[in-house]
Every structure is written in C-alpha cells, then in structure tokens.
Amino acid sequence: MDVTDTRVTLCGVELDNPVIPASGCFGYGYEFAAYYDINVLGTFSFKGTTREPRFGNPTPRIAETPSGMLNAVGLQNPGVEKVIAEELPKLAEVFHKPVMANVSGFSVDEYVDVCRALDAEPQVGWLEVNVSCPNVHGGGMSFGTDPAMAAKVTEAVKREVKKPVIVKLSPNVTDIVAVAKAVEAAGADGVSLINTLLGMRIDLRSRRPVLANVTGGLSGPAVFPVAVRMVYQVAHAVKIPVVGMGGVSSAENVLEMLMAGASAVEVGAANHVDPFACKKIIETLPDAMRRYGVSRLSDL
Amino acid sequence: MKDAPFTILSNAPLTNAVYELTLAGDTAGIVPGQFVNVRLPGFYLRRPISVCDRSPGRLTLVYKVVGAGTDALAKRVPGETLDLLTPLGNGYDLTKAGQRPLLVGGGVGVPPLYLLAKELISAGKAVRVVLGFNTKAEVFYEDRFLALGCEVTVATADGSYGVKGFVTDALPENYTYFYACGPVPMLKALCEKMKTEGELSLEERMGCGFGACMGCTHQTKSGPKRVCKEGPVFRKEELLWT
Numbered sequence: 001m002d003v004t005d006t007r008v009t010l011c012g013v014e015l016d017n018p019v020i021p022a023s024g025c026f027g028y029g030y031e032f033a034a035y036y037d038i039n040v041l042g043t044f045s046f047k048g049t050t051r052e053p054r055f056g057n058p059t060p061r062i063a064e065t066p067s068g069m070l071n072a073v074g075l076q077n078p079g080v081e082k083v084i085a086e087e088l089p090k091l092a093e094v095f096h097k098p099v100m101a102n103v104s105g106f107s108v109d110e111y112v113d114v115c116r117a118l119d120a121e122p123q124v125g126w127l128e129v130n131v132s133c134p135n136v137h138g139g140g141m142s143f144g145t146d147p148a149m150a151a152k153v154t155e156a157v158k159r160e161v162k163k164p165v166i167v168k169l170s171p172n173v174t175d176i177v178a179v180a181k182a183v184e185a186a187g188a189d190g191v192s193l194i195n196t197l198l199g200m201r202i203d204l205r206s207r208r209p210v211l212a213n214v215t216g217g218l219s220g221p222a223v224f225p226v227a228v229r230m231v232y233q234v235a236h237a238v239k240i241p242v243v244g245m246g247g248v249s250s251a252e253n254v255l256e257m258l259m260a261g262a263s264a265v266e267v268g269a270a271n272h273v274d275p276f277a278c279k280k281i282i283e284t285l286p287d288a289m290r291r292y293g294v295s296r297l298s299d300l
Numbered sequence: 301m302k303d304a305p306f307t308i309l310s311n312a313p314l315t316n317a318v319y320e321l322t323l324a325g326d327t328a329g330i331v332p333g334q335f336v337n338v339r340l341p342g343f344y345l346r347r348p349i350s351v352c353d354r355s356p357g358r359l360t361l362v363y364k365v366v367g368a369g370t371d372a373l374a375k376r377v378p379g380e381t382l383d384l385l386t387p388l389g390n391g392y393d394l395t396k397a398g399q400r401p402l403l404v405g406g407g408v409g410v411p412p413l414y415l416l417a418k419e420l421i422s423a424g425k426a427v428r429v430v431l432g433f434n435t436k437a438e439v440f441y442e443d444r445f446l447a448l449g450c451e452v453t454v455a456t457a458d459g460s461y462g463v464k465g466f467v468t469d470a471l472p473e474n475y476t477y478f479y480a481c482g483p484v485p486m487l488k489a490l491c492e493k494m495k496t497e498g499e500l501s502l503e504e505r506m507g508c509g510f511g512a513c514m515g516c517t518h519q520t521k522s523g524p525k526r527v528c529k530e531g532p533v534f535r536k537e538e539l540l541w542t
Contacts, residue, residue, distance in 0.1 A: 024513070031511050031529075035301060047514075055517070055524050060505040062515035064345045064369070071507060076514045076524060220344055272508035273339070273346060275385070276303060 004286040005296040008042070010264045011164035011189045011241055013098060013125050015042035018254060018297060019282050022245050022268035023048050023102035023128065023168075024073065028087040032271075033094035036279045042264060045100040045128050046087070049118070051110045053079035057135060058212040063201045068220025068247070069269055070199050072135045072213035075104050080114045088123055098125020102168070104133055105143075108156045119161035127163055129153060132170030132195035134217045144170040144195075147182035154186035164189035166243060171223075171230055172198045180234040192243035192266060193234060194227045219269040223247045228260045235261020251281050251288035258300040301388060301510055302326070305381045306359060311374065314362065314440040318408060319374050320352075321361045323382065327354040332416035333391030333481075333501055333533045336361065337509035339383040343369050346385065348509050348528070350481070350501070352411035353418065359386075362411035362441070388509050389532050392416050392499055397425055398476025402498075403450075404467050404490060406432040406482025410441055412501055414448075416479055421448050429453070430470050432486065436461035468493050478536075488541045500539065501532045 006017040021032075023045040032038050056076030063070040078087070091099065101118040105111035111129060118124050131144030131153055143149045144167075154167055167183040169176055171194035180191050196217025201210040209215075227246025235242045244262030248254060249270040257265045270277040285297075294300060306325030314320050330336075330351050336359070337346040347369050353360035365371050376382065397420055403413045410431055420427045427450040433439045434457045445452045454462035455470040463470040467482070468489050478498035480490055487500050504527040507513035511529030518525055520538045525531060 027512055027514075055519060056514065059516060059518070061517075062345070062505045062507040062513070064343065066344075068344055069507060071513065071515060073514045073517075076517055269344075272513050273344060274303065275301070275508070275510055275512070 003295060004289045005298070006285055006289070008264055008298050010243070011126060011166065013164070015264060017042045017282050017285060018258065018264040019278050019285070020044055020100065020243070020264055020266045021271055021278050022266035023130065025268045025271045028083070028091055029099070030090045030094050032275065035275050038095050039097060040279055040282050041097070043097055043100050043125060045102045045266060047077050048075050048102045048104045048130050048133065049077050049080050049083050049114060050075055050104050050106070051080055051114050053077065053082065060210060060212055061216070063210040063216065065199070065201065065218060065220070066222060068218055068222035069272070070201060070211060070216035070218055071196070072211045072216035074135045074213065075133055080117050084117060084121060088121060092123060099123055100126045100128050100166070102128045102130055104130045104136070106136070108153055111153050112156050112160050115157045115165075116160045119163050124163060126166055127157070127161060128166045128168050128192055129157055130168040130195070132168050134170070134172060134196055134198045134215070135213060141170050141172060144179065145173050147179045150179050151182040151186035154183045154188045158187040166190040166192050168195055169193040170195050171226060171246070176230050177233050177237045180238050184238045184240050188240060190241040190243060190263070191234060191238065192245060194223070194230050194246040197223055197226065219247065221247045221249055224253060228256060231257060231262050232260040249277065251284040254281060254285060255288055255292060255294065255300070258297060301385055303383065303385055306384050308376055308378050308380050308382065309358070310378055311376055315438050317365045318438070318440055319363055319365065321363065321373070323359045323361070324357055325359060325384065327357060327359050327386070330354045330359075330387040331391040332394070332419055333412050334387040334389050335509070335532060337385040337388055338373065340369055340372050342372065345507065346509060347373065348388070348506050350412040350532070351387070352414050354415060362408070364408040385509060389528055390530060392479050392533050394419060394423065396477050396497070396499070400426045400428060400474060400476045402472065402475035402478040403427060403429045404471075404478060404480040404482070405429070406467055406486040407434070407438070409482030409486070409501070412481050413479065414441060414444060417445055417448050417450050421450065427451070428472055428475055430455065430467050430472075432457075432467035432470070432482065434458065491536050491539065491541065494536065498536045499533050500536060502527050502534060503532070
C-alpha cells in the first residue's frame with residue numbers, strides 16, 4: 001500500500017501538513033497568494049505585530065552570509081489596529097485556514113494587549129508570542145533570554161486569551177531547555193524554536209558593520225544543525241508541542257525536524273530565496289516520506 | 301512574478317568593472333525600471349539587477365562587479381543557465397513624460413534608462429539624456445543612447461570626457477519631466493535642482509526582492525515603502541531626504 005498521510009496536530013488543531021512559513025518571511029500572506037494558492041500550507045505565522053506601528057531599523061537591514069543571511073529588520077509592522085482592520089480582511093480573501101498570529105512587545109502589558117486583540121479574531125488559530133526578536137532594544141529577546149521574564153509574559157498572556165499560546169524561543173541563551181520549561185510551567189500550550197542567532201558582519205572596505213543596526217539575526221541552512229539540536233533537547237524536556245524551525249529548506253529537513261521531536265515545522269529564510277519554497281516542500285513531502293519509510297507524519 | 305531559467309548568450313565587459321549580460325528566456329511583462337533577481341550557485345541571496353533592455357525572448361542586464369557575487373556572475377559563460385525571478389518592482393510611468401522628457405543616470409544607474417529611452421523614442425518623444433561617470437574610462441552606453449536617437453550629454457567628475465562635473469552641472473534648460481537612476485547623493489542633488497516633477501529609481505540591499513522580508517524599506521511621505529515592491533521607482537514628491 002502506498003499511502004502517505006501528512007496531517008499533524010498542533011495544540012489540538014489539525015493541519016493538512018506540518019509546513020508553516022515563519023513570521024517575518026511571509027508578510028501577511030496575501031502577497032504570496034499572488035504566486036501560488038497558499039491554502040496548500042499547513043498554516044503560516046504572520047509578520048510580528050506590535051501595539052504601535054513600527055518602521056523598524058535603518059537600512060541596510062540585510063547581509064549575506066555563507067549558507068544564510070543576517071537580518072535586522074526590527075519588527076516593521078503597521079501595528080495591531082491596522083493589522084486587524086486592513087491586513088486580516090485581505091488575508092481572508094485568499095486564505096481559508098486558521099492563521100498563526102505572531103506577537104511582539106516591549107512590555108508585558110503590550111504583549112497582553114496585542115494578544116487579547118488578536119485572540120478575538122476568528123481567523124487566528126494560535127498566538128505565537130515572540131520573546132526572541134534579536135533586533136529591537138528593550139523588548140523582544142530581552143524577555144526570552146531570562147526564564148523568569150519569559151514565564152511572566154506567558155502567564156500574563158495566558159490569563160487573557162482563549163486560543164493556544166505558542167512561545168517563540170531565542171537560541172541566544174546558555175540553556176534553552178530552562179526557558180522552555182519555564183514557559184511550560186507558566187501555561188504555554190507550545191513552544192517554537194529557534195528564532196535567529198545573533199550575528200554580525202563587517203565590510204572590509206569601509207571597516208564598518210554591514211548592518212546599520214550593527215548586529216542582526218542569522219538564519220538559513222547555516223543554522224539548521226543548531227536548530228535540530230535545540231529542538232531535540234527541548235522536545236525531550238517538555239510535554240507541550242514543539243514547532244521546529246531554523247534553516248529548513250527541503251522536505252528532508254522537515255522530516256529531520258519531526259524526527260528531532262517537532263510537531264510542526266516553520267520555514268523562514270528559504271521563502272526569501274525561493275518564493276515557491278514552501279509549495280515545493282509540501283509537494284515533495286510524500287515522496288520523501290516514501291523514501292524514508294514514513295507513512296504517517298504524526299507517527300514521527 | 302515567475303521563477304524562470306535563462307540561458308546566457310553573452311557576458312562581456314563594457315568597462316573595467318561593468319559587464320553586459322544578454323540572456324535568452326521569457327521576458328514577458330517586463331516594463332522599463334523593473335528588475336530581476338538572479339540566483340548564483342554558491343551564494344545564498346539572489347542579486348537584484350535592473351533590466352537594461354528586453355525584447356521577446358531576449359534580456360539585457362548591465363551590472364557592476366562590486367563584490368564576490370557579481371564577480372562570480374562575471375565569470376559565467378555563454379550556454380550556462382541562470383535562474384531569475386522576473387519581473388520585479390514597479391517601473392517608470394511613461395504616461396507622465398510629456399514631449400521632452402529628461403533622463404539622468406549616474407554610473408551603474410544608467411542601464412535601466414536605456415529601455416526607458418527606447419520606449420519613449422518609439423512613443424515619439426524627444427528624449428534628452430544626461431549621463432554621469434567618474435572618469436572617461438568608466439563611460440558606457442553613450443553610443444547606444446545616440447543610436448536610439450536621443451540627445452546625449454556626458455559628464456565626468458574629473459573632466460576627462462564631456463562636461464567636467466556632475467550630472468547636475470550638465471542639465472538642460474527645457475524639459476517636460478524627468479526620470480533618474482543613480483547613487484543617492486546624485487539623486488538628492490538632482491531633486492534639489494529639478495524644476496519639474498519626476499521619478500527616481502532607488503537601490504537598496506535586498507533579502508527577497510519581492511516584498512516579503514521588509515529588508516529594503518525606505519520611509520516616504522506616505523509611510524514606509526519597500527524599494528523592491530512599491531519601488532524601485534518613486535515619485536520625487538514622495539521621497540524624504542535625510
């Protein structure tokens with residue numbers, strides 16, 4: 001019998017497949033819908049949203065690295081009010097599945113406000129609380145590198161929302177397991193990892209940092225082994241579902257993440273070099289499953 | 301936008317650092333001022349390059365070797381294929397030209413003006429072109445613009461060819477609208493001097509080239525805009541200079 005079943009479950013919600021474009025790499029979705037039918041996706045995580053509109057960091061925001069890239073976008077987004085009024089209606093026309101709402105903040109109150117607003121949107125299936133953006137100052141990653149702070153954000157958000165809360169973790173810590181356990185204890189329904197690794201490049205001619213923000217987050221295939229290791233460690237230490245990400249570029253990478261213990265897989269930088277990356281991964285997934293003797297992804 | 305294979309027909313230097321690359325492939329839908337994003341084996345990010353010319357099935361790109369990626373591109377030979385995302389961005393608005401449009405290009409900002417000039421000439425416009433370079437050895441495409449029937453002035457910063465100075469030292473008096481592409485200091489100086497409305501093409505480091513990563517955002521009078529998506533061409537009135 002030659003049947004492959006790509007369905008997985010994420011915090012009680014069934015996905016047709018585990019492939020999820022990662023936040024910051026897929027906008028609010030509707031632009032990719034001009035290139036392919038984005039309903040083939042498991043879901044996607046939309047652009048990190050804050051309470052107020054943010055321009056983000058000055059340019060250059062992007063630098064190339066061996067097998068990857070640095071970005072220092074700095075959470076550019078129109079603010080939660082506009083996201084609900086303008087972006088979500090546009091998305092509703094082209095995407096008919098629950099979407100993952102990615103939320104960032106500069107205070108516990110901001111995380112709570114934005115999560116509460118998005119929790120009320122019927123299109124939203126999960127809240128992905130990003131305590132790990134490396135490119136903003138006084139917010140983002142400063143919440144995710146301290147287990148107690150990460151737990152505080154999680155607890156405050158959980159008290160106010162009904163939908164599953166997935167906390168997005170930073171790899172820029174000594175012990176990611178400690179942060180994962182802290183947010184699990186604080187009530188998180190899942191964790192997603194890894195956000196980008198803090199990095200930097202210097203232009204030899206100008207002798208100055210390539211990025212205007214000096215540092216940025218490293219993503220792409222270069223970080224994949226680090227991500228697999230961290231997903232493996234966290235998945236073996238917590239009982240809540242783990243969403244694996246970091247350099248995933250192929251159906252084989254998806255299988256590897258699931259084997260490391262992930263319940264679903266986010267795809268980030270690959271969407272930038274190939275706008276059809278997620279569509280191709282989904283199309284080639286059944287064949288990769290057959291090659292490696294996997295009939296049901298949920299068995300992994 | 302599509303992801304399409306193109307076959308290299310030629311890839312030869314025009315000057316010491318500037319190369320002209322001609323490709324065979326699907327050029328449908330490309331308008332002046334748009335760009336393509338070229339995938340290069342061994343490099344993670346694509347290289348955005350403006351379209352210099354296109355005809356059905358044939359594409360011309362002119363690029364400057366500025367780093368390892370463009371250096372690798374310069375080493376590609378006829379017969380090899382390149383993977384291109386095309387067409388990308390918003391091009392120039394030809395309907396604004398009036399009868400005597402002025403085209404101003406600086407250095408490697410000159411190429412996208414070629415297809416624009418070609419289309420304006422075929423629309424019956426009297427096209428005036430001002431091209432700026434650092435020195436005589438860096439001048440390219442003057443002959444091509446002349447062959448189209450444009451009136452061409454070249455300025456060199458060191459005075460080794462044409463008018464001595466910058467493009468702003470070589471501007472004509474009478475024109476109906478302007479189109480420009482070049483380095484930011486040139487565009488800024490130009491905007492201060494121009495008497496009419498006009499459009500400028502900006503350059504920025506890009507992640508994706510098609511609006512997904514927010515890597516190339518510029519602040520404008522109407523809010524943040526992506527150079528790759530709402531641009532690369534912006535109206536003079538929309539731009540903020542810092």
